Amino acid sequence: xxxxxxxxxxxxxxxxxxxVRVAHLIPLLVLPSGLWRIALVVGLPIGVxxxxxxxxxxxxxxxxxxSLSLVSEGLALLSLGLVRPWGQVLPHWLPLVGGRRxxxxxAVSTATxxxxxxxxxxxxxxxxxxxxxxxxxxxxxxxxxxxxxYAPLLLWGPLLLLLALNHHHRRxxxx
Numbered sequence: 001x002x003x004x005x006x007x008x009x010x011x012x013x014x015x016x017x018x019x020v021r022v023a024h025l026i027p028l029l030v031l032p033s034g035l036w037r038i039a040l041v042v043g044l045p046i047g048v049x050x051x052x053x054x055x056x057x058x059x060x061x062x063x064x065x066x067s068l069s070l071v072s073e074g075l076a077l078l079s080l081g082l083v084r085p086w087g088q089v090l091p092h093w094l095p096l097v098g099g100r101r102x103x104x105x106x107a108v109s110t111a112t113x114x115x116x117x118x119x120x121x122x123x124x125x126x127x128x129x130x131x132x133x134x135x136x137x138x139x140x141x142x143x144x145x146x147x148x149x150y151a152p153l154l155l156w157g158p159l160l161l162l163l164a165l166n167h168h169h170r171r172x173x174x175x
Contacts, residue, residue: 031073037066
């Protein structure tokens with residue numbers, strides 16, 4: 001009887017198991033905030049009110065909120081490109097660039113820039129909540145739900161940076 005084992009050091013170009021898991025985790029971390037925003041738009045009772053009156057975004061605000069949710073989730077899904085083959089070679093169905101190799105420096109610099117930006121954005125937001133508390137005037141239960149849905153975003157930037165560093169070390173460097 002033989003037991004298949006995974007080598008401790010993955011083959012060049014293949015992401016280690018932890019990186020694949022992290023890449024799959026990132027979109028799941030972004031999902032609660034997007035679902036919270038969509039619940040706000042459709043009018044679900046999520047505890048968002050000012051002076052007891054539920055907040056109802058207008059059409060323009062609703063389009064913005066839904067677009068923000070979709071774009072955020074789409075960007076989070078791009079982290080999978082750091083551990084999947086389509087992150088190294090663009091899919092053939094893309095016009096003009098399909099089938100071309102993604103330069104490692106481009107993937108790493110884009111992911112690193114995004115990771116730093118996300119860390120600064122959500123770190124600043126968390127600092128604001130820590131300093132000012134519930135300055136939105138939401139009921140305590142509504143604010144607790146908001147904070148619970150947005151707290152996972154604090155991990156998005158650091159985890160993306162880990163993936164970018166791993167991608168940098170796995171990809172061959174021009175000499």
